[in-house]
Amino acid sequence: MLDRRIIHALRVHGRAGFREMAAVLGVSDQTVARRYRTLRERAGVRVVARPDPIRLGYERWIIRLHTAPGAAEPIAAALARRPDTTWVSIMSAGTEIGCNVEVPVVGDRDSLLLQKLPRTPRLVSVSAHCVIHSFAGGAVGPDNLQLPLTPAEVAGLAPPPADDDRPAAVADSDRPLLDALSLDGRLTHAQLATATGWSESAVRRRLDDLIRTGTLYFDVEVDPxxxxxxxxxxxxxxxxxxxxxxxxxxxxxxxxxxxxxxxxxxxxxxxxxxxxxxxxxxxxxxxxxxxxxxxxxxxxxxxxxxxxxxxxxx
Structure with a gap:
């Protein structure tokens, strides 16, 4: 149960410190740190921070592709290399791919849906489904498998609420920071400074701004x-x-x-x-x-x- 509580705590605020989580969970910070390291090693737990597509007003598409036998792997790999895909999975008998694409309304949607995919060799069929409402998961919040914390415990961990008067936005200059956070949302300010080439103070200011405007949300990847x-x-x-x-x-x-x-x-x-x-x-x-x-x-x-x-x- 403690492991599930730690995972939920990370889902609420992926950058919460071990001491902060320990105070809410009622255990020592050494215990939290030890269990977190074990979860990373044995359960594939990974915290990421990603731009919130709902807050940013992005179009979200779920694309379903059927391929000829043996073609799914290279097509899925090509889709995974695109910066606008957030997940790509091989399904069924290895001849079906599902992927999620998030693009600004003025983004590369037409190029992906009307030009690049239909011309892919050995692609049998494509169907594109635009997401019109989210019910669970992703930026909406933790799923019910990840909800062992009480509302009071969640409130004790949650970052400050997003300032609705300030629009969420990302700039091209944010890309190095976002790329680093997509690999590990718990990187220290010093590590993020190394990854971006910025100063630690610049990293801290921009990260705080992205969180306070609701531009970023935290997610936790777990190997089921x-x-x-x-x-x-x-x-x-x-x-x-x-x-x-x-x-x-x-x-x-x-x-x-x-x-x-x-x-x-x-x-x-x-x-x-x-x-x-x-x-x-x-x-x-x-x-x-x-x-x-x-x-x-x-x-x-x-x-x-x-x-x-x-x-x-x-």
């Missing part, structure tokens, strides 16, 4: 297999439009859900599910998803491997 969750599946749901909000709210309350959003397209809800095994997934689909009013059809695509996760190539 090392925590006993061996069934990872992407769900594509066709939901009656009048039931989108209620189905989304229901999914967001399930601890099996780590991400859920409403999208455009024939399947208008996408969700990422993790379960202990396939039998648990069967029970989840039949007892919790299939009974939701408004769910008309469900497609499942097992996640075989993440090529890129939380903005970093694996």
């Amino acid at each position: 297999d090392r925590l006993g969750f061996h069934a990872r599946v992407l769900l594509w749901l066709a939901v009656a439009p009048s039931r989108l909000a209620s189905v989304g709210a229901a999914l967001a309350s399930h601890e099996e859900i780590v991400f859920a959003a409403a999208t455009t397209g024939a399947t208008n809800v996408v969700a990422t599910v993790i379960c202990s095994d396939m039998e648990a997934l069967y029970r989840y689909l039949t007892e919790r998803v299939g009974v939701l009013d408004g769910v008309e059809r469900v497609e499942t695509a097992p996640l075989l491997r993440h090529v890129k996760q939380v903005g970093s190539v694996r």
